[in-house]
Amino acid sequence: MKSVKRITILGVGFMGGSLALAIKKNFPGIFVIGYARSDSAYKRLLKSNIVDRVEKDLGKAVCGSDIVVLAAPIYSIIDYLKKIPFFLKKEAIVIDLGSTKELIEKEAIKYLPKNAHFVGCHPLCGSDKSGAQFSTPDLYKGAICLMSPDKSNKALQKVKSFWMRLGCKVILINAKNHDKILSSVSHLVHVISFSLTGFVPKAYIKLAATSLRDLTRVSNSPAGVWADILISNKKNVIRDSEKFIKGLEKFKELIKQNKKEEILKLIKNINKKQKIISALH
Amino acid sequence: MKSVKRITILGVGFMGGSLALAIKKNFPGIFVIGYARSDSAYKRLLKSNIVDRVEKDLGKAVCGSDIVVLAAPIYSIIDYLKKIPFFLKKEAIVIDLGSTKELIEKEAIKYLPKNAHFVGCHPLCGSDKSGAQFSTPDLYKGAICLMSPDKSNKALQKVKSFWMRLGCKVILINAKNHDKILSSVSHLVHVISFSLTGFVPKAYIKLAATSLRDLTRVSNSPAGVWADILISNKKNVIRDSEKFIKGLEKFKELIKQNKKEEILKLIKNINKKQKIISALH
Numbered sequence: 001m002k003s004v005k006r007i008t009i010l011g012v013g014f015m016g017g018s019l020a021l022a023i024k025k026n027f028p029g030i031f032v033i034g035y036a037r038s039d040s041a042y043k044r045l046l047k048s049n050i051v052d053r054v055e056k057d058l059g060k061a062v063c064g065s066d067i068v069v070l071a072a073p074i075y076s077i078i079d080y081l082k083k084i085p086f087f088l089k090k091e092a093i094v095i096d097l098g099s100t101k102e103l104i105e106k107e108a109i110k111y112l113p114k115n116a117h118f119v120g121c122h123p124l125c126g127s128d129k130s131g132a133q134f135s136t137p138d139l140y141k142g143a144i145c146l147m148s149p150d151k152s153n154k155a156l157q158k159v160k161s162f163w164m165r166l167g168c169k170v171i172l173i174n175a176k177n178h179d180k181i182l183s184s185v186s187h188l189v190h191v192i193s194f195s196l197t198g199f200v201p202k203a204y205i206k207l208a209a210t211s212l213r214d215l216t217r218v219s220n221s222p223a224g225v226w227a228d229i230l231i232s233n234k235k236n237v238i239r240d241s242e243k244f245i246k247g248l249e250k251f252k253e254l255i256k257q258n259k260k261e262e263i264l265k266l267i268k269n270i271n272k273k274q275k276i277i278s279a280l281h
Numbered sequence: 282m283k284s285v286k287r288i289t290i291l292g293v294g295f296m297g298g299s300l301a302l303a304i305k306k307n308f309p310g311i312f313v314i315g316y317a318r319s320d321s322a323y324k325r326l327l328k329s330n331i332v333d334r335v336e337k338d339l340g341k342a343v344c345g346s347d348i349v350v351l352a353a354p355i356y357s358i359i360d361y362l363k364k365i366p367f368f369l370k371k372e373a374i375v376i377d378l379g380s381t382k383e384l385i386e387k388e389a390i391k392y393l394p395k396n397a398h399f400v401g402c403h404p405l406c407g408s409d410k411s412g413a414q415f416s417t418p419d420l421y422k423g424a425i426c427l428m429s430p431d432k433s434n435k436a437l438q439k440v441k442s443f444w445m446r447l448g449c450k451v452i453l454i455n456a457k458n459h460d461k462i463l464s465s466v467s468h469l470v471h472v473i474s475f476s477l478t479g480f481v482p483k484a485y486i487k488l489a490a491t492s493l494r495d496l497t498r499v500s501n502s503p504a505g506v507w508a509d510i511l512i513s514n515k516k517n518v519i520r521d522s523e524k525f526i527k528g529l530e531k532f533k534e535l536i537k538q539n540k541k542e543e544i545l546k547l548i549k550n551i552n553k554k555q556k557i558i559s560a561l562h
Contacts, residue, residue, distance in 0.1 A: 222552075
């Protein structure tokens with residue numbers, strides 16, 4: 001990481017802002033530039049002291065940086081991939097923090113110059129908060145960071161070291177498998193949480209116990225981020241939704257037909273699987 | 282509550298055991314009897330020191346008590362309602378802690394003698410733990426206790442004072458409305474959580490972030506308790522499941538058709554509703 005002098009973050013929200021703070025904490029020698037698209041974001045970012053320099057001009061933000069981080073909703077990341085090639089210096093590394101990887105990888109291959117290195121990244125550290133004002137330097141500490149490597153091993157090692165120095169546990173996974181697995185363990189989970197909050201009659205909420213609060217917590221996640229995740233991974237999310245609905249229908253039928261013994265057996269097996277999930281955290 | 286000298290708890294698990302400890306803490310003058318159906322439960326309960334006396338004989342356990350608490354799965358509560366009438370003293374108060382109220386109320390009216398007073402109760406304080414060994418005297422402190430009153434106002438006031446002395450906020454609600462509302466804010470929520478845990482491929486769990494853990498936490502809830510809740514409230518649970526599935530199907534269609542603007546609008550409205558839910562706790 002000694003060769004990295006300057007990092008640019010495009011999209012300084014909660015994830016990007018926390019990354020800027022983490023870089024300043026763990027790599028005090030690296031200069032961090034934040035790009036602000038709007039005047040209001042520019043002023044806010046300037047005041048917040050999260051990055052070393054704020055730029056309103058995309059060219060000035062990207063030009064000369066060793067690593068460019070795309071920390072924005074999926075389709076904004078893709079817009080950046082189209083706009084930054086002209087400004088990238090030779091051998092620049094481009095990484096993203098998007099929650100889906102297949103489409104971004106495809107677009108990165110299409111738009112980025114051959115002398116730039118792209119590595120898709122997905123740090124698994126919650127995004128139900130939004131806004132740079134919540135940024136925290138330790139967001140990435142202890143988190144799993146999934147990396148979908150391209151063929152350039154040189155950039156891969158550098159990016160891997162980068163995440164590890166921030167305290168991440170790095171796991172390599174190809175983009176296709178990433179999207180398939182994340183659909184099941186995160187994207188569908190959010191669709192369910194959104195749908196449950198949508199379903200609950202407002203007048204009933206005052207009688208809710210902790211179970212409703214637990215299952216609806218992530219339905220606080222930002223619309224701009226999640227509309228893009230769900231649409232960009234729709235193939236997997238739709239298949240998983242259908243499979244989940246089938247399971248729910250089956251459960252409903254057991255209830256309808258008073259199949260107590262089968263319900264007991266089913267829930268006991270589910271209890272065992274839940275222990276595996278809760279043991280992980 | 283001065284006239285209450287003796288309380289019997291039928292079913293000393295997590296809820297019943299915690300109630301026994303709460304009574305001993307808040308009403309040191311009241312003698313608490315716990316009924317143990319099996320030899321092993323009898324030995325465990327004797328050792329645990331949770332109740333003042335353990336009884337293996339249902340008649341001896343119930344006889345002479347001022348309040349009899351049915352703290353068991355719904356259909357076990359109904360079994361007790363059939364078995365205890367012979368042993369109840371005159372003017373005894375019978376309460377239950379079941380999570381559905383309509384069926385229990387109906388059976389209580391059918392089986393209990395006219396000189397006994399039944400008040401259906403449902404303290405909203407989680408049941409994903411099971412077993413008397415987890416009992417805690419403060420489980421009920423600060424919890425909402427729903428009460429479905431019968432016509433006997435005398436018992437109602439006494440039972441209300443009882444819960445309030447344990448630190449509960451009492452809300453009166455008729456059994457039918459109780460079951461309708463609880464289906465939406467709790468029973469369906471558990472069916473969704475059970476189904477999600479059932480759905481998730483085991484091999485994917487290691488890449489799960491906090492959202493999956495949150496949504497699957499209550500799928501650890503005990504099978505024996507939940508099979509009875511879901512079957513005894515199946516009319517409401519099935520209707521709610523169908524309504525929830527319809528909402529999920531609608532969401533899925535928006536994703537399928539790339540309706541980004543509509544998804545943004547939907548999630549933003551959901552975000553607002555989520556704030557109401559999270560503000561309650």
